[in-house]
Amino acid sequence: MPAILKNRRIRSNGFQLAFVGSILLMIVVFVTTAQTNLAAQGLTSGFGFLQQSTGWRISFSLFEYSTSSPYWHAILVGVLNSLFLGAITLPVATILGIAVGVMRTSGNGMAELIGASFVEIFRNIPLILQLLFWYTLLLALPSPREATQLFGGVVFTGRGVYVPGLNVTAGSVFLSALILLSAFGAAIILRSKRWSQIDGPYPIRERRLLIAVAVVAAVVAMWLGRIPETSLVSIPVQKGLNFKEGIRISPELMACVIAISIYGAAYIAEIVRAGFNAVPKGQSEAGHALGLTGWQIFSRVRLPLAIRIVMPTLINQFVWLFKATTVGIAISFTDFFMVVSTAINQSGQTLELIGILMGGFLIINYSIAWVLNRVNDAIKLKGTQLRI
Amino acid sequence: MTMTAETAPATVHMQEPDLLQRIKAKYFATRIDAIVSVAFGALALWIIWSLLNWAVFDATFGANRGDVCREDLHGGACWSVVSTRWRIVLFGLYPFEEQWRSGLASLVMLGVAVLSCIPWFWSTRRLPILWLTGFAIFYVLMRGGWFGLVEVTEQNWGGLSLTVFIFAAVSILGMPLAIVFALLRRSDLPWISKTMALIIDTIRSLPLLSIMFTFAIVMPFVLPDWAIGGKLYRVIVGYALFFACYQAEIIRGGMQALPVGQEEAAKALGLKCRHRIGYIVLPQAFRNALPPTINQFVITFKETSLVTIIGFFDVMASGRAASGTADWNFAVIEMYVFVGLIFFVFVFSLSRYGAYLERRLDTGRR
Numbered sequence: 001m002p003a004i005l006k007n008r009r010i011r012s013n014g015f016q017l018a019f020v021g022s023i024l025l026m027i028v029v030f031v032t033t034a035q036t037n038l039a040a041q042g043l044t045s046g047f048g049f050l051q052q053s054t055g056w057r058i059s060f061s062l063f064e065y066s067t068s069s070p071y072w073h074a075i076l077v078g079v080l081n082s083l084f085l086g087a088i089t090l091p092v093a094t095i096l097g098i099a100v101g102v103m104r105t106s107g108n109g110m111a112e113l114i115g116a117s118f119v120e121i122f123r124n125i126p127l128i129l130q131l132l133f134w135y136t137l138l139l140a141l142p143s144p145r146e147a148t149q150l151f152g153g154v155v156f157t158g159r160g161v162y163v164p165g166l167n168v169t170a171g172s173v174f175l176s177a178l179i180l181l182s183a184f185g186a187a188i189i190l191r192s193k194r195w196s197q198i199d200g201p202y203p204i205r206e207r208r209l210l211i212a213v214a215v216v217a218a219v220v221a222m223w224l225g226r227i228p229e230t231s232l233v234s235i236p237v238q239k240g241l242n243f244k245e246g247i248r249i250s251p252e253l254m255a256c257v258i259a260i261s262i263y264g265a266a267y268i269a270e271i272v273r274a275g276f277n278a279v280p281k282g283q284s285e286a287g288h289a290l291g292l293t294g295w296q297i298f299s300r301v302r303l304p305l306a307i308r309i310v311m312p313t314l315i316n317q318f319v320w321l322f323k324a325t326t327v328g329i330a331i332s333f334t335d336f337f338m339v340v341s342t343a344i345n346q347s348g349q350t351l352e353l354i355g356i357l358m359g360g361f362l363i364i365n366y367s368i369a370w371v372l373n374r375v376n377d378a379i380k381l382k383g384t385q386l387r388i
Numbered sequence: 389m390t391m392t393a394e395t396a397p398a399t400v401h402m403q404e405p406d407l408l409q410r411i412k413a414k415y416f417a418t419r420i421d422a423i424v425s426v427a428f429g430a431l432a433l434w435i436i437w438s439l440l441n442w443a444v445f446d447a448t449f450g451a452n453r454g455d456v457c458r459e460d461l462h463g464g465a466c467w468s469v470v471s472t473r474w475r476i477v478l479f480g481l482y483p484f485e486e487q488w489r490s491g492l493a494s495l496v497m498l499g500v501a502v503l504s505c506i507p508w509f510w511s512t513r514r515l516p517i518l519w520l521t522g523f524a525i526f527y528v529l530m531r532g533g534w535f536g537l538v539e540v541t542e543q544n545w546g547g548l549s550l551t552v553f554i555f556a557a558v559s560i561l562g563m564p565l566a567i568v569f570a571l572l573r574r575s576d577l578p579w580i581s582k583t584m585a586l587i588i589d590t591i592r593s594l595p596l597l598s599i600m601f602t603f604a605i606v607m608p609f610v611l612p613d614w615a616i617g618g619k620l621y622r623v624i625v626g627y628a629l630f631f632a633c634y635q636a637e638i639i640r641g642g643m644q645a646l647p648v649g650q651e652e653a654a655k656a657l658g659l660k661c662r663h664r665i666g667y668i669v670l671p672q673a674f675r676n677a678l679p680p681t682i683n684q685f686v687i688t689f690k691e692t693s694l695v696t697i698i699g700f701f702d703v704m705a706s707g708r709a710a711s712g713t714a715d716w717n718f719a720v721i722e723m724y725v726f727v728g729l730i731f732f733v734f735v736f737s738l739s740r741y742g743a744y745l746e747r748r749l750d751t752g753r754r
Contacts, residue, residue: 015577016578016580019579020580023583029612030610031610033609034609034610037610106424107417108417108421108428109415109425110415110424110425114432124732124735124736124739125690125731125735126691126704128693128694128696128704129693129724133721133724133728136720136724137721319593323593323596326598327597327697330697337595341601341605344605350605350606350609351610354602354606358590358594361593362593365593366593
């Protein structure tokens with residue numbers, strides 16, 4: 001070996017250079033091959049195609065979309081659909097998961113048995129299989145002509161579930177959702193203040209006032225956004241072969257919500273159970289000693305402590321669950337991934353679209369993790385409060 | 389003798405409450421407990437009863453034709469779809485006369501998986517040899533072309549054997565890759581560790597489906613012609629990369645849990661870098677990381693089912709195809725239940741084994 005290769009610094013720098021260089025080389029090969037392939041197909045690279053109209057339909061969209069809409073509209077529809085699905089499934093899965101986790105640690109034999117069966121059944125079968133299962137069941141519901149309307153006008157049919165809705169514009173719904181969300185965010189920040197100034201005034205009244213004002217503002221925003229010359233509440237009514245009015249929840253969305261929520265809940269239940277088991281026994285014994293009731297010990301001592309313990313794990317689980325929503329493509333739920341793959345088939349702008357897909361997921365996942373980490377920072381136990 | 393016979397029952401009685409008392413303590417400790425138990429018990433009974441009604445009492449077993457089964461239906465299941473079409477689920481489009489090979493190959497891999505649960509095989513030499521031999525036998529049996537076996541190309545593979553193939557290939561390819569990734573990420577050289585961290589974090593925040601899709605559809609577009617390979621192998625490489633990124637973090641976690649003294653002692657003894665890693669760091673890191681590693685294998689096996697979206701004929705897709713003909717299209721749910729049971733058996737036993745191992749290792753450490 002020549003002496004120069006024995007020098008530790010030169011060798012390590014050489015390794016680094018070779019490693020980073022080979023990765024860069026790979027990227028260069030990818031890009032140049034892609035460009036020659038593009039040229040062979042007569043396509044030009046770049047993001048100009050985003051302005052062209054798509055020419056294909058999307059079955060479920062949160063805003064106006066037609067076949068003449070440009071590509072970036074379609075992609076936006078996909079992103080919003082993914083976020084919409086995530087915004088429904090994550091809370092549902094959390095609530096269901098906490099419920100099952102509580103059942104598994106309740107000390108009641110029957111509840112533990114049912115909770116354990118739930119977890120083992122739904123955690124050990126692939127999500128896509130569960131999704132297709134629920135989808136098949138939902139499609140097998142009676143046709144709109146044979147379906148019976150339940151209380152409040154809710155009706156389950158093979159073409160979707162119809163629920164009563166409000167005749168308001170989409171913009172006002174969005175606005176009120178925004179108001180509520182920011183109010184809750186502010187409330188959480190106020191709450192975290194409480195810990196930093198432990199001897200300062202307890203801001204519970206301000207928080208209640210804030211939430212109340214936000215709820216009123218949200219209702220007003222909805223009221224102002226009424227569609228004129230219609231009644232405020234629209235209830236589904238049977239007309240011919242189908243139902244009109246109300247809101248139709250498509251079987252695809254419904255199946256995605258059911259399958260992903262249940263699958264996620266089975267995992268979250270296990271995390272929550274671990275959290276409850278990690279709460280020191282002394283905490284609930286201290287609660288007993290203070291004369292708290294069983295419910296008070298659960299809701300004021302054990303649950304808050306357990307949630308704080310498992311919050312970091314839960315955040316990972318939420319990101320993972322959001323990624324799992326891409327499985328909706330199996331039943332043609334038009335989420336971000338499905339829109340991008342259709343766009344690749346139709347436009348041939350493979351690299352750009354894959355770039356958008358990856359960039360989109362990176363941004364969304366990092367945002368979820370960032371927001372939840374802020375929540376975690378705000379509510380987590382400081383110092384040595386749990387060492388008992 | 390008489391002494392023990394007299395004293396034994398008394399002590400047993402003191403320590404262990406009889407069945408009735410145990411049931412009372414577990415299900416009817418307080419009044420609320422009793423209510424909860426009865427309510428949940430009724431719910432469970434109702435669910436079990438309706439499931440039994442559907443799956444057993446009202447079900448049709450004998451009919452071997454779809455239209456017969458459909459007429460016999462009293463709202464119950466039609467299991468004939470499984471008894472007549474199970475071969476498609478297990479073997480896909482594999483030629484009928486050669487299906488014993490496909491079955492045997494899957495059994496070999498199953499044997500490998502069972503054997504690798506035995507601690508005797510847990511060494512850096514035995515485990516790779518076991519898996520590589522098993523995989524080679526699997527491949528020769530499936531592919532043929534040697535030893536007088538008729539050649540069957542990958543296009544005709546399907547069903548459970550394809551799922552097993554993808555899982556085994558991903559594990560064999562992904563595990564060494566994961567070790568390399570973990571070591572690179574932990575490297576002292578800043579550029580190497582930072583680049584590796586970037587790659588791992590990026591891939592981990594992407595959905596598996598998009599990685600598979602990229603490797604199946606997009607890769608031929610950006611790779612030079614000689615490197616394209618078959619679609620199945622590209623998807624396997626993509627999945628292995630995804631697996632490696634998750635597994636690398638698990639191994640790294642196991643390494644971080646090691647006391648620094650271990651590696652320092654190895655250095656002081658004058659062990660070379662590869663010996664330090666091979667004999668000191670990795671074995672202990674794997675021991676620390678065993679439960680999450682098994683969990684990762686469980687998830688990997690379950691998520692092989694995603695290849696059906698990319699257009700492969702794995703056990704999931706063949707289950708749908710088996711009930712996809714006009715003859716049987718009313719019996720989709722039965723087929724899903726069958727495929728679900730196949731997955732459940734594998735995944736449940738593996739995760740139970742993981743839980744057992746976790747308990748065993750935990751007691752060993754204390």
